[in-house]
Amino acid sequence: MLRFLLQDAKIPFPSAMGNIKDLQAAKMITPDNIAKSNIDSLRKVLGDEKLARKVLNAAKRVSKKRTNSELSTASTSAIPPPLKRAKTSFGAPMDPxxxxxxxxxxxxxxxxxxxxxxxxxxxxxxxxxxxxxxxxxxxxxxxxxxxxxxxxxxxxxxxxxxxxxxxxxxxxxxxxxxxxxxxxxxxxxxxxxxxxxxxxxxxxxxxxxxxxxxxxxxxxxxxxxxxxxxxxxxxxxxxxxxxxxxxxxxxxxxxxxxxxxxxxxxxxxxxxxxxxxxxxxxxxxxxxxxxxxxxxxxxxxxxxxxxxxxxxxxxxxxxxxxxxxxxxxxxxxxxxxxxxxxxxxxxxxxxxxxxxxxxxxxxxxxxxxxxxxxxxxxxxxxxx
Structure with a gap:
């Protein structure tokens, strides 16, 4: 979830850390959860319409991309592709x-x-x-x-x-x-x-x-x-x-x-x-x-x-x-x-x-x- 906020939604680290608990409390614990919500409910959680719209749009992009990828994989081959190393933002090395x-x-x-x-x-x-x-x-x-x-x-x-x-x-x-x-x-x-x-x-x-x-x-x-x-x-x-x-x-x-x-x-x-x-x-x-x-x-x-x-x-x-x-x-x-x-x-x-x-x-x-x-x-x- 933090990786999504930082890497996909482009939310600054302090803001992401400050909002993660509120999202979890609202049962929005994955991009798919957020994509299925609406701007009003997300604005109530984050307290800022501009921020809520930014997060919602990013969640829809990620969710749509994931769905298309799954459909493409299922239709082209029964053999799963090799695992790729995930690119990380949160959790990546941060110097002191x-x-x-x-x-x-x-x-x-x-x-x-x-x-x-x-x-x-x-x-x-x-x-x-x-x-x-x-x-x-x-x-x-x-x-x-x-x-x-x-x-x-x-x-x-x-x-x-x-x-x-x-x-x-x-x-x-x-x-x-x-x-x-x-x-x-x-x-x-x-x-x-x-x-x-x-x-x-x-x-x-x-x-x-x-x-x-x-x-x-x-x-x-x-x-x-x-x-x-x-x-x-x-x-x-x-x-x-x-x-x-x-x-x-x-x-x-x-x-x-x-x-x-x-x-x-x-x-x-x-x-x-x-x-x-x-x-x-x-x-x-x-x-x-x-x-x-x-x-x-x-x-x-x-x-x-x-x-x-x-x-x-x-x-x-x-x-x-x-x-x-x-x-x-x-x-x-x-x-x-x-x-x-x-x-x-x-x-x-x-x-x-x-x-x-x-x-x-x-x-x-x-x-x-x-x-x-x-x-x-x-x-x-x-x-x-």
Whole structure:
């Protein structure tokens, strides 16, 4: 399905990754399924008429070509033709630099004074992700964006599981509490320890080609040394990292391993950066005053662009905040302080189960107010 979207429908990689789950949920899992649908139903799934028409036309071409090919083969010979090696787009070798570039997050050119008027509308989980991704750029600057997205999702998921258990949504012990991931290194993100996997041999800066022949090996991961103390920590100059998905590890009932250096990473119990990025891109609505056009009135491509723009403004605000403190705080102190910052600006929701997944306002002015302005008073305001 991904190969069809990328190679036949000519959909950009990020868009294909962002829409694949929606198509699957609508039972459109093959080009033939899509070809039998109509433009209205496909537009509802993809949220953009132009994109829907492009995908539908490609599906009809592929379906028609396949049908004609099958009829031709059946009428000319009973002997099946020799198999041809399939041409691939998705799954083809992607060098690390290209992979990292595909994960680029939006930015903003607005000044701090212009950002102060912006009020976003979102729930708490994507805000945790945005804070973690930004803070990691300062506390672990040697990590690539793919790692920062994965690590951010790891801490967000861990916090969500703890919250779910606290309010009674989740019953029983979590994978973390049961000790899954023991032997894997630990790092601290937003003042919470998470298990990680080291991506030995992954070099993404200035590398024109994948060193070991394919995307899986370029992201190759090795299991932690189980003979080491379980409290091993990872210094900032260590290899690139993956955040370990302990719940997925528990379900697989196996060790954190990759059987062969050239094996696929798809079955590894890790948080994929593509999924984290896609979630961030669609999670932030906006409120800019009574006269502004609400985001919910937008549709299709305009809505996607609006939400990406909103994320860019949020990340710019968080970046300005971290910049102001980075020169006076150690990496450890900056990480600890960041959780307090998140708590002071997160959306207000109802307590308990009623507030689970609830949305509220995030004022960028509140984030920018936490910047260091010099003097002891502002120092303590930033730690509230």
């Amino acid at each position: 630099a290209t992979f990292e570039a595909s994960l680029t997050l939006p930015s903003s050119n607005l000044t701090a004074s212009e950002l102060e008027d912006i009020v976003l509308f979102t729930n708490r989980a994507p805000l945790v992700l945005a804070v973690a991704v930004t803070v990691l750029k300062y506390t672990m600057p040697t990590q690539p964006l793919s790692s920062r997205l994965s690590l951010a999702q790891a801490v967000c998921s861990a916090n969500s599981q703890s919250k779910a258990k606290y309010i009674g949504i989740q019953k029983g012990a979590s994978a973390e509490e049961e000790g899954w991931g023991e032997g894997q290194p630990l790092i601290t993100v937003l003042n919470r320890e998470i298990r990680v996997m080291k991506r030995w041999g992954y070099t993404w800066k200035g590398e024109p080609e994948v060193q070991e022949g394919d995307l899986a090996s370029s992201q190759a991961t090795v299991q932690g040394d189980n003979t080491q103390d379980t409290q091993e920590t990872v210094p900032p100059d260590e290899p690139a990292l993956w955040g370990v998905d302990l719940e997925a590890l528990k379900k697989s009932n196996g060790p954190v391993t990759i059987g062969a250096r050239h094996g696929s990473t798809s079955s590894l119990p890790i948080y994929r950066p593509e999924s984290t990025r896609a979630y961030l891109l669609k999670s932030f609505g906006i409120k800019t005053g009574e006269d502004a056009k609400p985001a919910k009135a937008l549709t299709g491509k305009k809505l996607v662009e609006e939400k990406e723009h909103n994320l860019g403004m949020l990340l710019k605000s968080l970046d300005l905040l971290c910049q102001s403190w980075a020169s006076v705080l150690s990496n450890e102190d900056l990480d600890k302080r960041a959780w307090g910052w998140y708590c002071s600006v997160r959306p207000e929701v109802k307590t308990g189960v009623a507030g689970w997944g609830g949305k509220g306002d995030v004022k960028l002015a509140d984030i920018l107010q936490l910047r260091r302005k010099g003097g002891i008073d502002s120092f303590f305001r930033g730690s509230k």
